[in-house]
Amino acid sequence: MASPDPNSTNYAYDSKIEGNVTFTQLDAAINWMRKNSLWPMPMGLACCAIELMATASSRYDISRFGAEVMRFSPRQADVMIVAGTVTYKMALAVKRIWDQMPEPKWCIAMGACASSGGMYRSYATLQGIDKLIPVDVYISGCPPRPEALIEGLMKLQDKIDKEESTMDLKRMPEPEQV
């Protein structure tokens, strides 16, 4: 377990005792474990889902970043990747699936449609999934290339790395405001 970054203060890494002892902070350890095994909930709703599938396949291989375990059950997922156009007809279903995901959970809005409604400025389309659920990372593009999704995933990993996980555990969950 080590970050190759020599400037990182999170790890006290000593190559002489490698494999035996590593000193670290609890937050750093929890975040490290969380960020490197993000199980995505693939919320494929339109064309962007094709790129999501490409990202998961061998050429781009999202498993290099520990996020290859696509869970079609929200109860086993960590990060919801909203890939596609969220119609009003689908919107509350997406919200319900999000509500079924256990904490801690994150959300990636993949593509123009999920981020802002995209080119669908119409009566039928929700103008951005952030109107219903909190989004951590927005990815631009129509559709974003797999590299962009991987970049977004890495951005999310950076974000998780900075979280105060132990403090979050102690905090009482705030009642949800509707």
Place this chain on the structure above:
Amino acid sequence: MSPFVTKLESAFGEKILGKKEFRGEHTVLVELSALHDVMLHCKEQLGFDFLLDICSVDHESVHPRFEMVYELASVDDSQHLRVKAPVAEDEDVQSVVDIWKTADWHEREVYDMMGIKFTDHPNLKRILMWEGYPYHPLRKEFPLAGKPTEMPDVAFTGVAPMEGGPFVTSSTATDTVAREPRAKGES
């Protein structure tokens, strides 16, 4: 003139309100009361065993306001005919599900989007929007941005920001720069 149009004219006479040929495509306009009989005749006598599509047109200020459009063809692709019928706002259309089963979903879509009702339809429910949605969004007076609605636990809708749009392209423009989509009134 296509032989089908001639045959339809001799069979229905007065009920055929008009006919048109455009680039080899034939269209007949029939009276709404005779529509179902014309359709049955087309299938049984003229061999149009394939209903390609049903759509509807909203002419807004014209009376009668709506128009039903049926695209008929045969499975071997040897013939094609378009049948239209004017529909006033308070009129219902006789369903053709008993002639072509495929009409079921097409007619539901027409009902959902345009609000035209069909008599003798086996299951006339909305197909794209949800039951309880109060509008028919493809009618001309309905704004593209939508209207706010709320059905708890089912769905809601909001108004999309238009930012000066809707942005439309001009079909008469001669070059690609002029054809770029623009907001109306903007050059």
